[in-house]
Amino acid sequence: MEFAFSDEQQMIAETAQAFFTQNATSTRTRAAMAGDGIDRDLWRYFCQDLGFAGIAIGEDLGGAGLGLVELAIIAEAAGAQVAALPMLGSLLQVAPAIAAGGSDAQQAEWLPALLSGETIAAYVEVSDLRVEGQLLTGTSRFVTHGAAADLLLVTNGEGAWLVRADTPGVTVTTQTSLDQTRPFARVELDQVAAEALADPAGGLACAYRTALVGIAAEALGGAQSCLDRTVDYSKERIQFGRPIGSFQAYKHRLADMMIEIEQARSAVYWAACALDEEAPDAPLALHAAKSFATDTYFRCAGDMIQLHGGIGFTWEHDAHLFFKRARSLQTMLGNGDWHRERIASMILGEAA
Amino acid sequence: MKLGFSREDELFRQECADWLNGQMAGEFRDIKGVTKLTGSPQRRKEWEQQLAAHRWSCIGWPEQWGGRNATLSQQVIFAEEYARAGVPGRVNHIGIELAGPTILTFGTEEQKQRFLPDIAAGKTIFCQGFSEPNAGSDLAGVRTKARLEDGEWVVNGQKIWTSLAHISDWIFVVTRTEEGSQGPKGLSFLMMPIDQPGIEIRGIRQINGDAEFNETFFTDARCPADSLIGAVGDGWKIAMGLLAFERGVSTLGQQMGFRNELDEIIAAAKANGAAQNPLIRQRIARAEIGLRLMRYGALRMLSQTDNSRMDGAALTYKIQWATWRRSLGELAMDVLGQEGEISPYSEYEWDTLPNLFLFSRADTIYGGTNQIQRNLIAERGLGLPREPRWTS
Known part of the structure; x- marks a missing residue:
């Protein structure tokens, strides 16, 4: 038992933090927000030069063969800068689904392009999907980075199919979205020819846990950033002749943020580590991490605006990027209440 | 990063669980599940001694002082199995978790010899004399005074919220040894035997009706000169070091x-x-x-x-x-x-x-x-x- 980063993990963390801090700047993120929510240069460099794209994908499939702890480290660093990357759909959902549930041919066809960043994938969940042979019909309005996607993984929660975005019958419409660093698209499928994933259950399960760990870690990074930036501000901003960070009403609020964030940190790495070790408490850990870390992020982002005063409410300040990402992560893949109800069911049995 | 325990650790876990469960089903079954700190104090002192007799009292301490030099994982496992078996809390937790580590860190060789084996053996129960009526959150405001007189420390003043003082044998106190000093300067850390005429203990009833903590009055209370931990004036440093052991x-x-x-x-x-x-x-x-x-x-x-x-x-x-x-x-x-x-x-x-x-x-x-x-x-x-x- 040693619940601390190894030297190698520490090195990955430092590399990732340096990379995102230097490159995922506010200026670049805002340029991406004005477009399709992707900083293409950042994406290319992230995938091809750093080689972090396939961090938790097996070496035989072209990945780095590391685990969810290392993936969480990367997602945390990306979240700290609200990086405008299609990481969620491409790397946290579709690539793991294909790696865990794809046939050899599907893996060979898609994984190299996904990991190099040349292909961008999106995850399309349609609860009332109509399946006629290999033809799919249905609509989702909440497909992250859907407008930029080359490949769609369509699922109704049981089956999973691969669909090229340029297949006839696919219509993708950009939606004006709260979080412009991860905009939603409406994806309509009208009798679209699709290829079934070889093992949908295995693929979807892997996508689910990878995405939840990634989202929770991203939230942790974002929350820590909200705190760090507010602390910096509180030391510079002078009112009543002293730094506002010297006022106890202000200090205590920052302390409360740190108390939540430290618990979120425990939650994220407990979940990642428990999943890597296939520990019996891994399912509980996953629900705990998702709900706790994203709720913490939202609270910290809200506090960031409050504690910055008027400047925190401006478009110019980055506080709203965190605030909007936080709100979006809270709802993504089940909100806090939903995940806590899953935990309640584990402890108390299903509600009558 | 690793959460799982090794095979050796799991064997150790089994050993802990077997021994603890055996005790709670046997000789000490009468105190199984006792949760209040004040419940069955005499039997729980005997339980401290039983732990010590089987070297389970302070497993993280060096073997020389009755410990096992246990690794961190082993200490984690023992703590978990201890509670899982329904074993009551340690009445000497202040001795083994605060006084002991403080003496290990700051004490002289002689002080280690004098105190550690008896703490580990459950023979010396300790309580903590830090807070005073006017020194709560502001601990450095303590006023209890100590002076050296004929090779003894003579202590006058009052401590409060001294948990379990009424069943303890020794108390460690932060005292002001420099006349006229203020704040963290001029404080010293003393170990004092409780059973003496100069120390009076009065229980304080709490909102739950129980009385775990006390007021402790010192009126020309005495302890030998070598009961001082560290040097004169080191009291604050040692008190802060002690809090880290918590x-x-x-x-x-x-x-x-x-x-x-x-x-x-x-x-x-x-x-x-x-x-x-x-x-x-x-x-x-x-x-x-x-x-x-x-x-x-x-x-x-x-x-x-x-x-x-x-x-x-x-x-x-x-x-x-x-x-x-x-x-x-x-x-x-x-x-x-x-x-x-x-x-x-x-x-x-x-x-x-x-x-x-x-x-x-x-x-x-x-x-x-x-x-x-x-x-x-x-x-x-x-x-x-x-x-x-x-x-x-």
């Missing part, structure tokens, strides 16, 4: 006690139908999450190799568990409804859950109030400007 492995054992409390709430909720209330379900889930995060926070804290500074997990631990437990007490009452407001006893005495509700109001006060914790976190963890304090 974040040790014992926190995991404490958490197992919390586990039992939460389990009791869960059982009550299932039995009375509260478990069907979606709002209660959310709160139970939150409590479960909070407890798990406490465990992993503690493991992070214990896994930290650089102990020269407290990391975020260590700094936030006290307020985290205290606030969690206070909420747990409130949850317990919401689950129980009015049933929680009547006691089966004729005395003003409470079963576990109502007692939890009442006692947990103290958790966010003792050992540094939540307000003080937030100051510490903001100043040490976030580097914010410091509050006004004693200038030296």
Whole structure:
């Protein structure tokens, strides 16, 4: 038992933090927000030069063969800068689904392009999907980075199919979205020819846990950033002749943020580590991490605006990027209440 | 990063569990499940001695002083199995977790010889004399005085909130040894035997009706000159060092006690139908999450190799568990409804859950109030400007 980063993990963390801090700047993120929510240069460099794209994908499939702890480290660093990357759909959902549930041919066809960043994938969940042979019909309005996607993984929660975005019958419409660093698209499928994933259950399960760990870690990074930036501000901003960070009403609020964030940190790495070790408490850990870390992020982002005063409410300040990402992560893949109800069911049995 | 335990560790776990369960089913079955600190004090002193006789008393200590040189993982395992077996809390926890480590760190060879074997053996029960009526959160404001006279320290003054003083053999006290000094300067750290005419102990009744803590009065109380830990004037440094020991492995054992409390709430909720209330379900889930995060926070804290500074997990631990437990007490009452407001006893005495509700109001006060914790976190963890304090 040693619940601390190894030297190698520490090195990955430092590399990732340096990379995102230097490159995922506010200026670049805002340029991406004005477009399709992707900083293409950042994406290319992230995938091809750093080689972090396939961090938790097996070496035989072209990945780095590391685990969810290392993936969480990367997602945390990306979240700290609200990086405008299609990481969620491409790397946290579709690539793991294909790696865990794809046939050899599907893996060979898609994984190299996904990991190099040349292909961008999106995850399309349609609860009332109509399946006629290999033809799919249905609509989702909440497909992250859907407008930029080359490949769609369509699922109704049981089956999973691969669909090229340029297949006839696919219509993708950009939606004006709260979080412009991860905009939603409406994806309509009208009798679209699709290829079934070889093992949908295995693929979807892997996508689910990878995405939840990634989202929770991203939230942790974002929350820590909200705190760090507010602390910096509180030391510079002078009112009543002293730094506002010297006022106890202000200090205590920052302390409360740190108390939540430290618990979120425990939650994220407990979940990642428990999943890597296939520990019996891994399912509980996953629900705990998702709900706790994203709720913490939202609270910290809200506090960031409050504690910055008027400047925190401006478009110019980055506080709203965190605030909007936080709100979006809270709802993504089940909100806090939903995940806590899953935990309640584990402890108390299903509600009558 | 690794959460699992090795095969050797799991064997050790089995050894701990076997011994503890054997004791709780055998000779010491009468104290199994006793939760209150004041319950069956004599039997629990005997239990301390039984632990020591089998070298389970202070397993993290060096073998020389009755320990086992146990690894961190082994200490974690023992703490968990100890609580899982329903073994009552250590009546000498102040001795083994605070006084002992303080003597190990700051004591002379002679002091180690004199105190450590008896602490480990459960023969010397310690209590802590820090707070005074006018020195609470501002501990450096202590006024209890000590002076050297004929090769003895002579102590006058008053301590308060001295938990378990009435069943203890020794007390360590922070005293002012420099006449006219103020704040953290001029303080010294003394070990004093309690059974003497100069020390008087009066119980203080708490909101739950129990009396675990006391007022302790010193009127020309005495101890030998070599009862001083460190040098004259080192009192503040040693007191602060001691407080750091509070974040040790014992926190995991404490958490197992919390586990039992939460389990009791869960059982009550299932039995009375509260478990069907979606709002209660959310709160139970939150409590479960909070407890798990406490465990992993503690493991992070214990896994930290650089102990020269407290990391975020260590700094936030006290307020985290205290606030969690206070909420747990409130949850317990919401689950129980009015049933929680009547006691089966004729005395003003409470079963576990109502007692939890009442006692947990103290958790966010003792050992540094939540307000003080937030100051510490903001100043040490976030580097914010410091509050006004004693200038030296």
